[in-house]
Amino acid sequence: MEGVRKYEPLVDDSASVSTYIPRDIGGRRVTRSGTVKQIALKAGNFVVDQPVSKHVLLHATQTTGDEFTHMRYTACTSEPGEFKDNYTLRQRQFRRHTKVALVVTMYNEDDVLFAKSMFAIMRNIAYLCSDACTYGWGPDGWKNFTVVIVSDGRSKINPKVLTLLGVMGCYADGLAKSTVNGKNVKAHIFEYTTQVAIDKELYPRTDPKSPMVPTQVIFLLKEKNAKKINSHRWFFNAVCDVLDPEVTFLLDVGTVPSKESFYHLYRAFERTPNVGGACGEIKAELGSGWKNLLNPLVATQNFEYKMSNILDKPLESVFGYISVLPGAFSAYRYKALQGAPLDTYFRGEEMHGGADIFAANMYLAEDRILCFELVTKQSDNWLLRYVKDASAETDVPDRLPELISQRRRWLNGSFFASLHAVWNWTKIFRSGHSSGRKAALVVEFAYNAINLGFSWFSLANFYLAFHFLFDVADDKNETNPFGSASMVIFQVVRQLYIFAIVCIFVSSLGNRPQGSKTLYHGMVVGFTFIMCLMLFLGFYTVYVSIKVAVNDIEEQNTSLFSYFFKNAAFRDLVVSLCSTYGLYLFASLAHLDAWHILTCMLQYLLLLPTYINIFMIYAFTNLHDVSWGTKGDNAPDLGAVVVKTTADGKQVAEVEMPLTEDDLDDAYEIFAKQLTKQREEMHDKKKEAVNPVTQQEDGFRQFRTRVVLFWMVSNALLIILFTNEMIVDKWFPKKEGSVNPYLTFLFWSVAFLSFIRFVASMIYLKGHYQLKIAERKGGRGNGFADPEMGQVGSPRSSSLPQP
Incomplete structure (x- = not known):
């Protein structure tokens, strides 16, 4: 030297x-x-x-x-x-x-x-x-x-x-x-x-x-x-088998938990002995000054994450079964995972590329399988909880091709895993839950089954909403903002809509989004234009309906409350607005987290048809693709120990x-x-390598074809059924002063599901604030009315338990 x-x-x-x-x-x-x-x-x-x-x-x-x-x-x-x-x-x-x-x-x-x-x-x-x-x-x-x-x-x-x-x-x-x-x-x-x-x-x-x-x-x-699931096998079956931890935390590189997140997650297990798993709030990384919200894709995902954490996760937490604890940031009691949950979870290691294409797609969302097996574990009564105070930021896709690829795996995995859970709902009776908890879980499985049905028909439902909005605008009255040109506009936009759907189907069969960027961006622009038109028609219809309602109330000398129950069209309109926009706003204000309403809601609404049409079509037309990118593993030799x-x-x-x-x-x-x-x-930008498209088995493609055909036919039949005037007039006669009967059904179905989400969210919020008050007072409260509670350690305990 x-x-x-x-x-x-x-x-x-x-x-x-x-x-x-x-x-x-x-x-x-x-x-x-x-x-x-x-x-x-x-x-x-x-x-x-x-x-x-x-x-x-x-x-x-x-x-x-x-x-x-x-x-x-x-x-x-x-x-x-x-x-x-x-x-x-x-x-x-x-x-x-x-x-x-x-x-x-x-x-x-x-x-x-x-x-x-x-x-x-x-x-x-x-x-x-x-x-x-x-x-x-x-x-x-x-x-x-x-x-x-x-x-x-x-x-x-x-x-x-x-x-x-x-x-x-x-x-x-x-x-x-x-x-x-x-x-x-x-x-x-x-x-x-x-x-x-x-x-x-x-x-x-x-x-x-x-x-x-x-x-x-x-x-x-x-x-x-x-694959990642094998990494978890090394963690659980090797490291944890030696360390025997009380609680295991799961985190992906790129996810950034807030300073107190681990504390709040661990306290959820410490307070309640039958909590088997928990998760916190996943937030989209917005950057300094929220600059990332300038990208509409990031803004849309931020709104999606926020509403999920305000409505969906609290609902599932109240029932005791969270359908998915995100693998990017979640926690499990190690004792609860032993046996069937981990055994079933690790089957996913063998599924990808195997003969069972249903299971292979199901295990794209293996964390959902783990949650289902944990709650339905034989003779045990493990619950899953959402911990609002534990949060973590993650970087979300900010480019369309990457977002489409991500949603392909998410949508296919969640659909088949949800179908598996709903189909096997009776397994809840093998668990050790109380009768009341089992009844609550049965209600949640029924709720999930209804949502699964709406998800299957979302393609048709969105088109019917588009059709009925123009149908209302075509009426020869003051609700028609386009006058005599309304029919021409409707036919042109309708053909544009159908052409866009055909283009998506064709481009999704065998093409990667990264290789068809221009086409997909064009489809997004087209659907955004259609959504702008739909929003305009919707708000114009609301404006006219309110104007008519005010005049009718004055002429009939009646109250708004009476008019609400007498006029079906006005009633359906109010219910529709309250169950969507009203729910988003009020629930967000109740959770003291409403900035996303101002900064992201418009982007979410404009890109909603992209989520429903582009993402779902690409996902279902690529059911055969269950690859995880594990090819080409040729590391240099490090030498031998003799x-x-x-x-x-x-x-x-x-x-x-x-x-x-x-x-x-x-x-x-x-x-x-x-x-x-x-x-x-660190600020230099690099081009990412493109992995080659792998060859899939013919059986996988046949399964994909059958599912897609059944999906297309069932959605098409629904559209034909409720857009054919002869069928509608004969089988579903429209009452005077009301809208299309199927649209009325959608309004009230959404309202019913939204009511359940809102009530459960408020129950969770009440328990959350009770818990915070109890924590400040040094008490034990858990905020969920569980019959059993664990002992809470004394504040600032520095002693270490002996092994």
């Missing part, structure tokens, strides 16, 4: 940031000494405890103890289910009780997404240990929390993420090997308790005055790419390792320099 390496700290006082840049290595690659060392195998396993560079601990609050001074590498040659029998983890050796084990699933996400998620995780753990947390774990509470980062395939991981992990002390080059004594390595496991947090600007937060606490990290790098037996009978492995302090510092210099480059380049 030439000279003495010096480091210049670059400190940002406003952000309490420190980092170190090597002065003398320039652009050259620093090589290690290449010293070969004999490593004694532990129970026949290749396990190495390597010291970390002194720079990792330069500003650390804790600098003694193996978990801070050494990183452990384990070359795992076993399958996940055999891990516990052959290996152990440091938390087990330290005899620590794990309250929460968090899995962060990763594929090839970039360094910025990883940094945002990891920084938020460490901030949450710090809050659990802070004085600000009323029911916190105390200053040593970080020992109860373990973060497990599972990367899906060594050839797939983004090298920039390895740089961040290296700066944190959780990864080192040169340790991993492909084989151990002739056995292929299945996973590379790095264990370290880090005190370095890297923020979203890629600055290491190492200042001792920062609120961060040590974080136990297990970085599990899978040798092969085998085991030798010494004269005294011990097994040792000869490997090349960095031994001296300079060796360790050289390796850290490379990570530090690379992190600086990544920080400078």
